[in-house]
Amino acid sequence: MVFWKRLFNNTTPATTSQYPQFPGELVEVSKDGSGQSQIVFSTDRDIDLYELEELCDSVGWARRPLRKVKKALDFSFLVGSMWEIRGNRRRLIGFARATSDHAFNATIWDVVVHPSYQKKGLGKLLMKYMIKKLRSEDISNITLFADPQVIDFYRRLGFMLDPEGIKGMFWYPD
Amino acid sequence: MVFWKRLFNNTTPATTSQYPQFPGELVEVSKDGSGQSQIVFSTDRDIDLYELEELCDSVGWARRPLRKVKKALDFSFLVGSMWEIRGNRRRLIGFARATSDHAFNATIWDVVVHPSYQKKGLGKLLMKYMIKKLRSEDISNITLFADPQVIDFYRRLGFMLDPEGIKGMFWYPD
Numbered sequence: 376m377v378f379w380k381r382l383f384n385n386t387t388p389a390t391t392s393q394y395p396q397f398p399g400e401l402v403e404v405s406k407d408g409s410g411q412s413q414i415v416f417s418t419d420r421d422i423d424l425y426e427l428e429e430l431c432d433s434v435g436w437a438r439r440p441l442r443k444v445k446k447a448l449d450f451s452f453l454v455g456s457m458w459e460i461r462g463n464r465r466r467l468i469g470f471a472r473a474t475s476d477h478a479f480n481a482t483i484w485d486v487v488v489h490p491s492y493q494k495k496g497l498g499k500l501l502m503k504y505m506i507k508k509l510r511s512e513d514i515s516n517i518t519l520f521a522d523p524q525v526i527d528f529y530r531r532l533g534f535m536l537d538p539e540g541i542k543g544m545f546w547y548p549d
Numbered sequence: 550m551v552f553w554k555r556l557f558n559n560t561t562p563a564t565t566s567q568y569p570q571f572p573g574e575l576v577e578v579s580k581d582g583s584g585q586s587q588i589v590f591s592t593d594r595d596i597d598l599y600e601l602e603e604l605c606d607s608v609g610w611a612r613r614p615l616r617k618v619k620k621a622l623d624f625s626f627l628v629g630s631m632w633e634i635r636g637n638r639r640r641l642i643g644f645a646r647a648t649s650d651h652a653f654n655a656t657i658w659d660v661v662v663h664p665s666y667q668k669k670g671l672g673k674l675l676m677k678y679m680i681k682k683l684r685s686e687d688i689s690n691i692t693l694f695a696d697p698q699v700i701d702f703y704r705r706l707g708f709m710l711d712p713e714g715i716k717g718m719f720w721y722p723d
Contacts, residue, residue, distance in 0.1 A: 446650070476620070476624050480621075506720065517720040518694065518718065526718070533720050534720045535718060535721075537716070540696065541694050542710055542717060544700070545712050546690075
């Protein structure tokens with residue numbers, strides 16, 4: 376039996392004091408047949424690029440040059456990651472990042488949750504974590520570009536489609 | 550009579566050698582009753598915030614705290630400005646900026662052309678200048694959020710609406 380304990384709405388985020396080697400905020404504790412695990416969120420940018428690539432592979436994304444991925448992480452305003460911790464091991468199970476002008480706007484890119492961890496509400500928690508972090512930096516206009524199959528997911532989180540007729544547009548090289 | 554000479558598609562951009570105090574790329578020369586003027590584009594960030602505010606006022610945008618505008622300029626990846634130069638005076642007549650992860654994506658914000666200079670093709674030149682600069686930095690995915698009345702303007706520049714059903718979405722604080 377899986378038991379999820381939501382700690383996300385606590386005013387003071389719990390920290391993973393048991394695992395000081397893993398910086399982050401504890402948001403979930405689950406118990407199943409294989410023992411206790413914790414879900415931890417972090418904004419630490421020190422992410423193993425191969426582990427991130429593996430996560431992106433798991434949802435079928437096209438591979439990107441790691442050199443460019445590294446640069447994108449370095450120049451993102453916010454890098455959010457979601458980890459499962461069991462004992463002294465951690466596994467990257469979710470990721471999102473945001474570009475920003477550090478003042479008005481942020482745009483969230485590359486939202487991914489490992490398929491084995493989907494349908495548990497973790498993607499929602501990851502997005503709430505991103506929104507909370509951006510709001511704490513006084514960013515008030517949070518945008519993203521949603522694939523058709525995740526529009527309802529983002530709508531449930533409060534994202535609006537084409538408000539006042541504003542439309543997302545894309546330019547690609549020929 | 551107004552005479553516009555387009556220099557934008559030159560392989561080597563002309564520089565304003567006559568006006569070394571104004572860094573930028575010459576893209577237009579016009580002649581009218583009051584003598585010759587030049588249109589110059591620049592990525593120089595040293596923009597007078599009051600002059601920028603005046604430009605934004607001219608199109609009726611809501612005022613924003615200059616402290617935050619300054620921060621947004623500092624942390625934008627690209628700041629593009631358009632100037633009219635007559636003699637030894639220059640006037641800010643257009644502006645756009647882009648946030649980016651410096652690797653894959655850029656999002657263009659705050660595109661504005663002074664009403665007295667609209668309907669002359671200058672907005673199109675400003676956007677082409679932005680695209681050229683972003684492409685020169687190897688950014689391949691250029692996005693923006695367009696108000697309903699400018700969707701066709703951006704479409705003519707090659708921007709696509711909702712490609713493959715991807716939709717722009719917005720989150721604002723309650």
